[in-house]
Amino acid sequence: MQKITISDLGKYVGQEISLQGWLYNKRSGGKIKFLVLRDGTGYLQCVYFKGNVTEDIFETADRIGQETSIEVTGKVKAEPRAPGGYELDATGLKVISEAHDYPITPKDHGIEFLMDHRHLWLRSSRQVAILKIRHRIVKAIRDFFDGNGFTLMDAPILTPNAVEGTSTLFETPYFDLGKAYLTQSGQLYGEAGAMALGKIYTFGPTFRAEKSKTRRHLTEFWMIEPEVAFNDLNDNMDLAEEFLEYVVQTVLKEMEEELKVLERDTTKLKNVKKPLPRITYDEAVGILKKSGSQFEYGNDFGGGDETIISEQFDRPVMVHRYPAAVKAFYMKRDPGNENLALAVDVLAPEGYGEIIGGSQREDDLNKLLERIKEHNLPQEAFEWYLDLRRYGSVPHSGFGLGLERTVGWICGLEHVRETIPFPRMIYRNTP
């Protein structure tokens, strides 16, 4: 039997059809019942008149509670008053599994209650819209790289050492080898991949054990990290802006309905087109000083600083050439100023902060050895990484995009916890 979904209803106007789904909401008059059906593709009001259906069906329509799984039968009618454009003149109603006392009613709830019921909260229209946009963003990301000659290369999740020290990583016992750590970045492995394949991207979960307690942080999140051989910092910024434009414009074009459900004002998203403004760290500090900030030259930007900087522009801004002291050991220094790293962060507008962090990597073996010593990192753990500089080293660059921050920004959400089906935060790992 062919299954019909609510999203397909336009093809069946005037026909008698059956649909399976869940009871989303219910309203009634004395001799009329309105059952709102949801099936994951949309919402449909099914109208039961007392005279048109059996006594048994009318009683069932009256009795069943929110989220009862049902199969409805009836004639599809175009209905301008309906949000989806269609309505069902219902004749049949089959209960698949009856539900009562569903905890999430169509009224206000607090965040703790909703998070405790995250497995059910996912069914509500807002969450469905977010999950669909998240999926479309993921697909756009993969389409972009796949269509530009990149190879997807998965990096390991269990790793023997930290990229920048071990203090912020989750650790786990690992047989006779001592401890393993959950990855905080696939980048070093991505660099090995770029030397093999030229252009690669990794796409996987990453973990941070930092006790970060803000709207921008999760302990488990997804990151996309392209790495390209022979790309310098400027090439890297070219890639980042083309990539962001593609992702945002694709979502704007294809997810209009979902963005409307979220009541997202898309004015600023429409501006996300290349070229994106590029400013140096020094220029960014100038902006902060001019705004009256107490910011001290040489520090990394905090959340508030990022907001002040990004407010100066009508689209994401790329800030490059940070003080090397606040950046990772593997970043190449600016030949024009050894104190600066060839790093770039992309700051999203509207206070969403850093969504991309990247750099040109140090490709000189001896300089990299120096950095490892300076950072007190165990050289033996990085021997394989140093091999990449011993055998045919080339200039190369890449960046990491935080998926949840990107979803939060595009959807206009208050907090990244709504951007992932089951968020992991310092005080929550359930459901």
Place this chain on the structure above:
RNA sequence: UCCGCGAUAGCUCAAUGGUGGAGCAUCCGGCUGUUAACCGGAGGGUUGCAGGUUCGAGUCCUGCUCGCGGAGCCA
């Protein structure tokens, strides 16, 4: 780890130190066009936990637990 705010019915919230209420949800009744439907009625409480002050504590004080927001760190 630090700073700030909070915890009262299933949910969202009220309640001057003096008999703990409302809306929604649930149950009963009414309504043939509702769309967070509406109207009438009913049931529903160890006020987060443990102490203290007081004639009397949801309310004031102390400690704890949990949550929320922010800082630091970062995507």
